[in-house]
Structures are given as C-alpha cells and as structure tokens.
Amino acid sequence: MKCRVCKQTAAVALPSHHTAFCPACFAAYFARQVERAVHNHRLFTPEERILVAVSGGKDSLALIHQLAGQGYNVTALHLDLGIPNSSGPAREIVAAFCAAHGFTLRVVDPAEMGLSVPEVKAAVKRPICSVCGKIKRHYMNKIAYEEGYDALATGHNLDDEVARLFANTLRWDRDFLGTQGPLLPAQGKFARKVKPLCRLSEFETAAYCFLHDLRHGATACPYSKGASFTGHKKLWEDLEQRSPGSKTAFYEHFLTHGKTAFAPLAHKDREPLQDCRICGAPSNLETCGVCRIREQVFAVKEKAGADLCGQGREAKNSL
Amino acid sequence: MITVHLEPEGQTLTFDTLNTVLQLLHKVGKRQSQALVIRGGELLTQDRKLHRGDEIVVRGVTSRG
Numbered sequence: 001m002k003c004r005v006c007k008q009t010a011a012v013a014l015p016s017h018h019t020a021f022c023p024a025c026f027a028a029y030f031a032r033q034v035e036r037a038v039h040n041h042r043l044f045t046p047e048e049r050i051l052v053a054v055s056g057g058k059d060s061l062a063l064i065h066q067l068a069g070q071g072y073n074v075t076a077l078h079l080d081l082g083i084p085n086s087s088g089p090a091r092e093i094v095a096a097f098c099a100a101h102g103f104t105l106r107v108v109d110p111a112e113m114g115l116s117v118p119e120v121k122a123a124v125k126r127p128i129c130s131v132c133g134k135i136k137r138h139y140m141n142k143i144a145y146e147e148g149y150d151a152l153a154t155g156h157n158l159d160d161e162v163a164r165l166f167a168n169t170l171r172w173d174r175d176f177l178g179t180q181g182p183l184l185p186a187q188g189k190f191a192r193k194v195k196p197l198c199r200l201s202e203f204e205t206a207a208y209c210f211l212h213d214l215r216h217g218a219t220a221c222p223y224s225k226g227a228s229f230t231g232h233k234k235l236w237e238d239l240e241q242r243s244p245g246s247k248t249a250f251y252e253h254f255l256t257h258g259k260t261a262f263a264p265l266a267h268k269d270r271e272p273l274q275d276c277r278i279c280g281a282p283s284n285l286e287t288c289g290v291c292r293i294r295e296q297v298f299a300v301k302e303k304a305g306a307d308l309c310g311q312g313r314e315a316k317n318s319l
Numbered sequence: 320m321i322t323v324h325l326e327p328e329g330q331t332l333t334f335d336t337l338n339t340v341l342q343l344l345h346k347v348g349k350r351q352s353q354a355l356v357i358r359g360g361e362l363l364t365q366d367r368k369l370h371r372g373d374e375i376v377v378r379g380v381t382s383r384g
Contacts, residue, residue: 001364011362013351020364057382160382203352206380210355210362218327218378233381241350 012207015244023211030208033199034066041182043194048150050074051106051191053140054098056090056217059155061097062205063197065214067153068103074153076105077143079136082116086221093217108139114294121223123300124293128223131293138281138290144191151192159202161195162247163232165254178266181255188273189282201247321369323347326378341365347377354379 001010003022010020052064054076078094098105121128144152168176184193239246276288323332340363356363357376
C-alpha cells in the first residue's frame with residue numbers, strides 16, 4: 001500500500017477515507033482534521049487559554065501534543081481519582097509527559113476532598129462509572145471556570161462520540177441529543193467544553209502517539225468492566241467493517257441534520273439552576289450532585305466508625 | 320517462526336507460517352482498525368508481507384475506561 005500523497009510505503013491505512021498515508025503525511029492529515037474541527041465548530045481561537053484534561057491515555061496526550069504543536073496556549077489538568085493500581089501510574093505518566101514537553105500541569109486530587117473513587121464506590125448504589133464521570137466533570141469545570149480558562153478541551157474521539165450518540169439515540173434522550181457535539185458553549189458557571197478530536201478515530205490517535213513516540217497508559221480502569229460504551233463500540237466496529245465510513249456519516253449527519261431538531265427541546269423541563277449551598281457550583285437542587293455524593297461517603301464512614309466503637313465496647317464488656 | 324506479542328494482554332504467540340499482516344490479524348481475532356501492527360519501530364498496513372524470524376507487536380487501540 002502506498003501513501004496517497006507522496007507514494008512512499010504507507011504506515012497507516014484508513015478504509016473509512018479509502019486512503020493510506022506514510023508517517024509524515026499522516027501527521028499532516030491528523031493536524032488537518034483537528035484544524036477542521038476547531039475551525040468548523042468554532043471551538044476556540046489562537047488567543048484563548050485552553051485547559052486540556054489529560055488522563056494519561058492516548059487520546060488526551062495526542063490532543064495536548066497536537067494543540068501545542070499548532071501553537072495554542074494549553075495547560076494540562078490531571079485528576080487523581082485514587083483508584084488502586086490505576087491512578088498512581090496514570091499520574092506518573094502525565095507528570096513525565098508534561099515535564100518532557102514543557103507543559104504546565106495542574107493536578108487535582110478529589111480524594112483530598114473526601115471523594116476517593118474506591119470510597120465513593122462503597123458508599124453509592126449507582127454504577128460507579130457514572131458517578132466517577134460526574135466527579136470528573138465537576139472538578140474539570142470548576143478549575144476551568146474559577147481559573148478563567150476560555151475553554152476546557154477533552155480527548156473524546158470519533159469512537160467515543162459515536163458510542164455516546166448511539167446510547168443517547170437508543171433512549172431518545174432529547175436533553176443529551178440536543179446538546180451533544182464538539183462544542184458546548186459557556187453558560188453561567190459552566191465553562192465552554194470542546195472536543196477537537198471528534199473527527200479522528202481511536203485507531204488514528206493510537207497511530208499518532210506511536211509515530212510521535214508519546215508514551216501513554218493502556219491499563220484499563222479496574223472498575224470499568226462491563227461498561228455499556230465498550231459494547232456499543234464493538235457493535236459500531238462491526239458496522240464500520242462492513243461499511244467503512246459509517247461512524248463518520250452517523251456523527252457528522254447528526255450534527256448537521258439531527259441535532260437541530262432536538263436542540264429546542266433540550267433541558268426544557270429542567271429546574272432553573274442555582275448555586276450549590278456547599279460549594280457554589282451550578283445545580284438543579286439546593287445541594288449539587290457531587291456534594292451529595294460526598295455526604296453519602298461521610299455518612300458511610302461515620303457509620304463504620306460508630307460500628308467499630310460499638311464492637312470495641314462489646315469486646316470490652318465481654319472481658 | 321514468527322513471534323507475535325499481544326498488547327495489552329501481555330501474551331506471546333508463535334506462528335510457523337504467516338504471509339501478511341491481514342492473515343496475522345485474522346489469526347489473533349482483530350480487525351485492522353482495532354490494533355496497531357508494529358515491526359521494529361515501523362507501523363505495518365494489512366497488505367505488508369511477514370517474514371520468518373519477524374518479531375511483531377499487535378497493540379490493541381480500544382479504550383477500556
């Protein structure tokens with residue numbers, strides 16, 4: 001297979017585009033896709049400050065590397081979720097990567113604020129992936145808003161967006177269908193959220209990292225087993241294999257034709273937002289979702305403490 | 320003999336004969352868009368020929384949370 005541009009031996013074949021590229025031409029193609037997303041969806045301008053959420057995985061590292069390469073003003077934000085055998089190595093990868101490339105790194109540790117994910121998992125009855133996502137979004141928004149960044153960028157790629165759109169469509173979730181896309185404008189205390197990798201698949205971000213020698217984490221979160229998005233991605237992989245380009249068509253046509261139908265209906269029945277009585281974050285209720293989770297964690301800890309005291313008293317009495 | 324290292328599974332397989340990357344992907348149950356195929360620091364497309372003595376890495380690309 002030859003590179004479509006320079007006719008050298010190809011390194012990356014892209015059936016969805018009926019093409020293949022050598023390493024140098026693939027890098028140019030990758031940059032063009034990001035430029036196109038930023039330009040077409042008006043994600044941000046070269047003068048703006050971008051906070052990039054960096055997990056240590058291939059997508060977020062490729063994103064910040066590419067945006068910096070295009071001259072954008074980027075700062076990395078990493079959340080240490082306190083997950084055993086996962087968060088520690090991820091934090092080390094991010095710290096080493098940022099040091100090697102000269103990126104400013106901001107680390108937030110929700111565990112220090114009573115929200116370590118293992119303790120949260122023990123305290124709540126809901127699926128931990130949804131709760132963990134809520135905590136991450138809360139702190140990413142908080143830092144972006146309070147520290148005056150113009151946009152918060154995440155490494156969501158085309159596969160992530162297609163899996164999410166598919167899940168939202170299965171439920172005909174008009175709130176999410178009306179707002180899904182590479183740009184969520186700033187509103188009140190919500191910072192602008194952007195997804196500059198929305199035109200690139202995870203195969204492409206993995207190839208980008210390999211060709212640029214970006215060392216990234218690949219360890220699965222120990223709590224992510226059975227997550228629904230993974231199953232949806234497999235279904236879409238089957239479809240893409242039979243009909244290359246399906247993912248791009250599904251997502252891009254949704255953005256141009258489908259989203260506009262749902263946008264007027266999104267959050268129509270939502271209670272007006274107010275400031276959380278504890279942390280001041282925007283919330284539908286008096287106390288925001290994250291502060292309610294923290295209260296649940298404290299309640300479980302207090303109960304465990306009281307039970308331990310009770311056991312101690314019983315043991316003492318039996319002597 | 321061709322040696323194949325599967326990542327992130329950490330498994331190593333050997334094959335007596337394999338002609339192309341496409342054949343290898345079929346053998347390990349992966350599709351072209353699900354894995355990078357690497358030989359000596361080079362990414363291989365699915366039409367590339369494999370040779371006796373090759374050491375290949377098949378690196379899965381799907382995020383797992």
